[in-house]
Amino acid sequence: MKTDLDALTLKELKTLQSQVAKKIEGYEERKKREALTALEEQAKTLGYSLTELVGASAARKRKPAQPKYANPANKSETWTGRGRKPRWVEAALKSGKTMEDLAI
Template sequence: MAITDLEKLSIEELNKLQKDAAKAIASFEDRKRADAIAELEEVAQKHGYKLADLMGSKKAKVASPAKYKHPEDSSLTWNGRGRQPNWIKDGLSAGKSLDDFAI
């Protein structure tokens, strides 16, 4: 491995060196992770399992679609679950119904 005198490099060369080093580190970590997973899969297979079976599958939570939106600011929405947003509470106390906010 060649050792470079960093003091003699330009800013462009230093930035390239930094970017190349970051890529090399990420590649190294990916290879180590793949090696570890392969080793774990071998051990699981020895015991008659698949690694995925032992790890279990975590289902990702899916966000419920919005059912209500703010009449003036459409970026404010609510799916009807959990605590009511203040703008819903304010509208209901002003005599509106939830149907007035329905999408």
């Protein structure tokens, strides 16, 4: 199947792009399911469940960290203390405040 892409309109190209992206995503999901099924069958033949081998923690998602600091000027702006410091934290520190002053 050969398509003359030069003959398509922009709308047709965007529609084609969307369809291709959906097909790729479906293909990847199908391959992941097949791999997972194969791994589960292999674990079963060895007398284990896949969860026993990889641990239950691998299947759980971490819950978001709780905020530890809040902007004194706007309490809706918070920071967990992880990652890069927000601009309001940097500004507060430059103005002489301490991290303890910003703690919730």
